[in-house]
Amino acid sequence: MRVLVNGEARELPDAISVAELVAGEAPGLGDGRGVAVAIDEQVVPHSAWDATKLQDGQRIEVLAAMQGG
């Protein structure tokens, strides 16, 4: 399955969940506080991370808290 993660083309196992993706991308971010995920510009709530499986061709953004004005 090919998807775009934060603008980068990636080959991922089929039926990987959002929770699994986040655990792989941002292992230090634990409980997901300060992290948000969107699939094709739709926010995926934390409560749906386990149940939401990625699909081929999707554009995924994984954002995390950082310092800023």
Added chain:
Amino acid sequence: MGDLELGGRSWGSRLIMGTGGFRSLRSMEEAIAASGAEIVTVALRRVEVAASGSVIGSLRGAERFLLPNTAGCYTAHDAVLTARMAREAFATDWVKLEVIGDDRTLFPDPTELLDAAETLVGEGFVVLPYTNDDPILARRLEELGCAAVMPLGAPIGSGMGIRNPYNLRIIVEQASVPVICDAGVGTASDAAIAMELGCDGVLLASAVARARDPVKMAAAMRAAIEAGRLAFEAGRIPRKLHAEASTPVEGTPEWSS
């Protein structure tokens, strides 16, 4: 000195601190503590460039209210998506709305800003827009339902102070939501001037983060904002060209000369 009433809550500090530009997380933590700020802004970025989870850890540990921003957005579309992501990431409806017009001035783009504000207010956000020092635009933002207006004193990070105090005064005069001076403050007197003009608060980052001694500058800002607010509440004397004696003239002895 009265509390700041903002977004339906009372705040003891009228200083909102940005968390960007510090040399280290430790420097940021110490400066924020010295500033007394209760509200601090944070940003969202793609995970590979996000410093680490520690920024949120250190800020949350200190029980501060995290106000996400939409820094780096140039369109209403991007700002709205970023705000929705921030709502999920930080579990808050509050957003410091920034929609930038160009990267040389970092001035807000007024039409995109209004578009984004309207959408986000409609989605139930507490919208705090970073805006130009334009009274008409400030009024439009207030009419759309923004919880405050946050006019710039000067370009972000410029440290040029309050470049158009007259416009700020007009914005303050007409606003019935809090006015927060956001951007441009370079040193303590700039923050004091913003408060003396009647602003309800000041949002700043660079002036502290990039000072030689951020902790000392944070303390200076805290004192300046308190002093400026007290002076505003006290009511300054009018400016006059000529002197007015403070010692009574009556009863002055007449010496033979």
